[in-house]
Amino acid sequence: MVKLTFYGGVREIGGNKILLEDDKGKLFLDFGYPYSTYRVFYEEYLKPRPGAGLLDLLVMGLLPPLEGIYRTDLATEQLWQQFRRAEHYRRLESPDGVLLSHAHLDHSGHISLLREDIPVYATATTAFIAKAVQDSGISSFDQQVCYFTPRVEECLQGWKQGAYVASSSGDRQRRFCLSDKLQLREEAEQFWEKATRQRRFASQPLDDISKCSLNLRCFPLDHSIPGACAWGIETGSGWVIYSGDLRLHGRDGKLTESMIKEAAQLHPRALILEGTNVDKTTNVSEREVYDNAFRAISTARGLVIADFPPRDVNRLLTFLQVARDTKRKLTILPRDAYLLKTMRLLKPEIPDVTGEDSLVIYQETTAAKSPATWLRKIYEECASKIVLSSDVSANQGDFILCFSFWDLNELPSIRPRAGSLYVFSSSEPHNEEQEMDFWRLHHWLERFQLRSFGLPVERNGEWEIAEEEKGLHASGHACGPDLLRIAREIRPEVLIPVHSERPEYYEDNLKGSGISIILPVANRTLDI
Ligand SMILES: [Zn+2]
Secondary structure, three states, rough: EEEEEEOOOOOOOOEEEEEEOOEEEEEEEOOOOHHHHHHHHOOOOOOOOHHHHHHHHHHHHOOEEEOOOEOOOOHHHHHHHHHOOOOEEOOOOOEEEOOOOOOOOHHHHHHHOOOOOOEEOOOOOHHHHHHHHHOOOOHHHHHOOEEEOOEEEOOOOOOOOOOOEEEEEEEEEOOOEEEHHHHHOOOHHHHHHHHOOOEEEEEEEEEHHHHHEEEEEEEOOOOOOOEEEEEEEEEEOOEEEEOOOOOOOOOOHHHHHHHHHHHHHOOOOOOEEOOOOOOOOOOHHHHHHHHHHHHHHHOOOOOOEEEEEOOOOHHHHHHHHHHHOOOOOEEHHHHHHHHHHHHHHHOOOOOOOOOOOEEEEOOOOOOOOOOOOOHHHHHOOHHEEEEEEHHHHHHHHEEEEEOOHHHHHHHHHHHOOOOOOOEEOOOOOOOOOHHHHHHHHHHHHHHHOOOEEEOOOEEEEEEOOHHHOOOOOOOOOOEHHHHHHHHHHHOEEEEEEEOOOHHHHHHHHOOOOEEEOOOOOOOOOEEE
8 A cells, every 4th residue: 555645735836745655665756845835924034044943844834744854954853852742743764765856946945954865866957957056046045955055053152042053064965866867978977066156065976766665767748947757656556656747738748748658558546646727728838939929029129128937948948049030139147058058968959058149148237256156157158158238238129138027126237228128928926925026027117118018917906918918928837628638648546636726626527537536635644
């Protein structure tokens, strides 16, 4: 009998943390950062205290109280004494690993808190994106997926009680086991083992998935970040398939089609399937995004700003094509250039930042005097590609600037001419905080007299995109009818919906299909 316990991803989009237990071993299916639960208690200036170790996360219910799986530098014996009578407390000895579906933080973020010797199983692309994102960003202690700075409990001078402070012993890397390790080139392995932040860095060589005590299958598929996969686990009750996040309508939809066929051939006992977009009836394809973006940009005069989700490399490539076809230069930020360079280590078909004529890199106006190692390398290796705000300002009609809301700060240096275009190629706001950001974004556009295209506008409390401006964003998730087709074709005995605000959709629509639907309950165990 296989046991599945759902510590996250139940009636919420993201935060997946599913424990699978079988005679042969124990595995977590993702170990994500639960954004929606965080948002209930925290915001930008009210955050869990890094100095409190795991205390805040355990007390606030953001992390399951499973003694034995977390980093010992964040949770002492004393801390655990407080939680041994807590609801859902359990001692969990040596899990065999985490099967990571992709590098979005709502699936990977809390891996940061796990013991470093618990291996993370992933595709090479997922592992490399996780490292590139961490190298080039500011990651808080609960988002250090690939490597982390150990903390020590110290009694600071003048304080009566101790706190967990960052130690100076250097960063330590986690053990990653790759589904496609054999294909790695030497250059790629070097990237993995190199520190780009701290001088001292205890790296861990990459391993492969064959050493797992359970028999695994990794199915690459299409999502809004490269490297995404579904996992198959052979258990005493039969195969369990975990979908991660997926879609059929993206550039790599064929991968998802192959996954469906191969998973069906295993005649799985259970399918754990995402349901983000169950209420959508159609999809916008990446091809349509290209057509609509081209239509808007080819007639634009002055500067064009393109706002699309970070790490969505496919979208970046779509806008690169638009840039080529409209004779503009796609202007990306150094962190995007770093991501493209990293991905090219694995996929030679990714454009070469230094050689691609239609690509330039924007250097922030108030760049730090001594940039981090990764940034200095980008500036050195791509010196001929760097443009400044003054370059963009002087020749506004030559550029498509890849900026999001968070980069608007640069506009006072660029001074876009009135009538310049802001193309919005991302999702509409999903919560009040995001609505506030949209409200601010509209004010920025007004201030600089920019036109927008594809931007949601508030009407009677609802944010909507004007009919004639729709079709600029291809979601990373399959729509309802596609999800039903995936379920019917894989045809598991049992379907367990996760990562959805309306899992009943599957009950309502799969009646009489021969598939039984089980809705998981948070922190409860299902015997399958
Ligand atoms: Zn995702």
